[in-house]
Amino acid sequence: MNLIEIISKPWPWYVAGPLIGLTVPALLLLGNKTFGISSSLRHACAACVPANIPFFKYDWKKEIWNMFFVAGVLVGGFLAVSLIPSAEPIAVNPALQAELATYGIENYGSLVPTEVFSWSNLFTLQGFLMMVVGGFLVGFGTRYAGGCTSGHAIMGLSNLQWPSLVATISFMVGGFIMANLILPFILAL
Amino acid sequence: MNTNFIEVQADKDFEKRAQDAVCVNESHLSHPWWYNLKYLAVGIIFGIVFVKAEIISWFRIQEMFRLQSLHMYGVIGSAVVVGIISVYLIKRFQAKTIYGEKIEIHDKKFNWGNVYGGLIFGLGWAVTGACPGPLYAQIGAGAGVIVVTLLSAIAGTWVYGYFREKLPH
Numbered sequence: 359m360n361l362i363e364i365i366s367k368p369w370p371w372y373v374a375g376p377l378i379g380l381t382v383p384a385l386l387l388l389g390n391k392t393f394g395i396s397s398s399l400r401h402a403c404a405a406c407v408p409a410n411i412p413f414f415k416y417d418w419k420k421e422i423w424n425m426f427f428v429a430g431v432l433v434g435g436f437l438a439v440s441l442i443p444s445a446e447p448i449a450v451n452p453a454l455q456a457e458l459a460t461y462g463i464e465n466y467g468s469l470v471p472t473e474v475f476s477w478s479n480l481f482t483l484q485g486f487l488m489m490v491v492g493g494f495l496v497g498f499g500t501r502y503a504g505g506c507t508s509g510h511a512i513m514g515l516s517n518l519q520w521p522s523l524v525a526t527i528s529f530m531v532g533g534f535i536m537a538n539l540i541l542p543f544i545l546a547l
Numbered sequence: 548m549n550t551n552f553i554e555v556q557a558d559k560d561f562e563k564r565a566q567d568a569v570c571v572n573e574s575h576l577s578h579p580w581w582y583n584l585k586y587l588a589v590g591i592i593f594g595i596v597f598v599k600a601e602i603i604s605w606f607r608i609q610e611m612f613r614l615q616s617l618h619m620y621g622v623i624g625s626a627v628v629v630g631i632i633s634v635y636l637i638k639r640f641q642a643k644t645i646y647g648e649k650i651e652i653h654d655k656k657f658n659w660g661n662v663y664g665g666l667i668f669g670l671g672w673a674v675t676g677a678c679p680g681p682l683y684a685q686i687g688a689g690a691g692v693i694v695v696t697l698l699s700a701i702a703g704t705w706v707y708g709y710f711r712e713k714l715p716h
Contacts, residue, residue: 379627392653435597469601487674489693506678512630527665534612534673541674
């Protein structure tokens with residue numbers, strides 16, 4: 359098996375996790391930057407619609423590195439699917455497959471279920487709740503919490519910050535509530 | 548006297564920015580714009596890992612929140628272990644940046660937003676199957692409609708900024 363074949367297969371957690379962990383020292387050593395991605399959403403607000411809100415009145419150009427970083431994430435996503443795509447659809451736990459099948463979700467060829475996340479579904483109640491309201495909760499919640507999975511769960515915990523542990527636990531609690539108690543009703547719409 | 552005053556001002560300024568949880572780490576060096584390309588490079592590697600380890604898959608996030616797979620716990624857990632060791636080594640050996648600047652990592656201060664905001668973000672995470680990083684990677688990977696989710700996330704951030712003073716922290 360050649361190298362391209364090997365890296366085309368899904369990467370196991372023990373490869374991906376350490377690589378993500380190494381982002382922390384990489385950004386610190388390259389320029390004293392603390393890892394965090396949700397900040398980019400705030401910089402977008404500060405750059406485009408500051409509207410005289412104090413929270414957005416700062417020199418976002420000093421944080422431009424963050425925009426380069428997220429642009430890189432986007433480009434990386436493109437390169438991964440175009441240069442080293444996986445041959446097989448994603449292998450999902452049979453219990454989840456059975457549950458999703460009851461909502462008509464059966465396409466595992468994409469990163470997101472195309473039955474739900476599509477332009478044609480955007481203007482249905484389900485699509486609106488999942489894409490528009492979901493995105494809103496992500497943006498509102500991360501900023502309210504002062505960071506997201508990268509800023510709190512990875513960077514904050516790496517620096518042994520207990521507020522980040524509190525935030526990470528809160529993320530998980532919110533996720534468990536949504537996935538198990540609320541999402542089934544939305545998917546059934 | 549004068550320097551003292553400036554220091555106090557800088558301190559207050561730092562407090563304010565620290566509460567905002569971003570913008571506390573600005574470099575004191577000014578470089579031409581293309582110095583930022585190295586962050587683009589780190590981002591590209593990061594984005595490739597996101598896709599190849601299926602971290603940006605909506606299905607993997609559903610498995611995580613239903614305790615049907617250990618994949619995501621392994622990813623986050625091992626990332627944190629590597630991060631803790633790295634930060635420890637950087638502090639222990641007082642490592643400097645490649646430009647010779649002292650590396651500073653500021654402590655995070657607790658406020659109740661960590662809890663309230665965290666819960667709200669968790670709800671959104673399980674619906675969209677993405678935290679902010681994966682949103683960018685999903686768009687790059689060809690899920691064009693996620694642009695709507697990203698714009699909505701930016702709108703959510705803006706609305707938070709608008710109501711910030713009125714929200715409990």
